[in-house]
Amino acid sequence: MAQEDDPQADLSAGSTRPVLYSFRRCPYAMRARMAIAASGQRCELREVVLRGKPAELLAASPKGTVPVLVDVDGMVIDQSLDIMLWALRRNDPEGWLQAEGATLDEMLALVAECDGEFKRHLDGYKYPERHPGADGEAHRAQGALFLMRLETRLVVTRCLHGEHAALADIAIAPFVRQFAQVDAAWFEAQPWPRLRAWLAARLDAPVFTQVMAKYTPWRTGQPGIAFPGQSLPVS
Numbered sequence: 001m002a003q004e005d006d007p008q009a010d011l012s013a014g015s016t017r018p019v020l021y022s023f024r025r026c027p028y029a030m031r032a033r034m035a036i037a038a039s040g041q042r043c044e045l046r047e048v049v050l051r052g053k054p055a056e057l058l059a060a061s062p063k064g065t066v067p068v069l070v071d072v073d074g075m076v077i078d079q080s081l082d083i084m085l086w087a088l089r090r091n092d093p094e095g096w097l098q099a100e101g102a103t104l105d106e107m108l109a110l111v112a113e114c115d116g117e118f119k120r121h122l123d124g125y126k127y128p129e130r131h132p133g134a135d136g137e138a139h140r141a142q143g144a145l146f147l148m149r150l151e152t153r154l155v156v157t158r159c160l161h162g163e164h165a166a167l168a169d170i171a172i173a174p175f176v177r178q179f180a181q182v183d184a185a186w187f188e189a190q191p192w193p194r195l196r197a198w199l200a201a202r203l204d205a206p207v208f209t210q211v212m213a214k215y216t217p218w219r220t221g222q223p224g225i226a227f228p229g230q231s232l233p234v235s
Helices: 027-039 055-060 080-088 104-126 136-156 167-182 184-189 193-204 206-211
Strands: 019-022 043-047 068-070 225-227
Touching: 019 027, 019 055, 027 080, 027 167, 027 206, 027 225, 055 068, 080 104, 080 167, 104 136, 104 167, 136 167, 136 193, 167 184, 167 193, 193 206
Parallel strands: 019 043
Antiparallel strands: 019 068, 043 225
16 A cells, blocks of 8 residues: 655645544544555544544534544544445455455444444443443453354354455454453453454554554644555654
């Protein structure tokens, strides 16, 4: 994929590219960035500091979460999965929308399980202090049920719907990564060797490394970053 020596070089006044508001560590933003990078769709990335959300982000999407994509025609897409589909339906060189062993609807159904019940238990496990009365260990046990189902899938194939990574793998991996990081020793001790190998492969993939580059937070009046591209030094 083409790289630029100066990521801001062609983002001068009058440039017309979709604008992507993102936050490096957010799993929703991670999967959106991976789809955009894989598609080759060029955007102006604006890295957000969540404790100081820019007015432009809130004007585009009052819910104030990332990612948010503002297309050149003004259309706003503020759901990560919709951003993935927006990018991949324009160009899908890796075939992420066409898994060998599932239809797109079947992949989306698995992602919905991740985004629903599993995400709820992930939040209760990772942030019990934010959920009064939450039992972190109970949420971990419930979240582990979803991970065990993924392990069972991976007994048959290397990825969730075949031998090659597709939409579900890319969309779900950032959340499994977050779950694993809460207590890495506990995660390593679980009987999930295939899940751990799958996660390691997703995190070692060049597209993940690329989108996890660190960027200087965007400020009103500054140009954004040409994405995908090289990162700027963080100040």
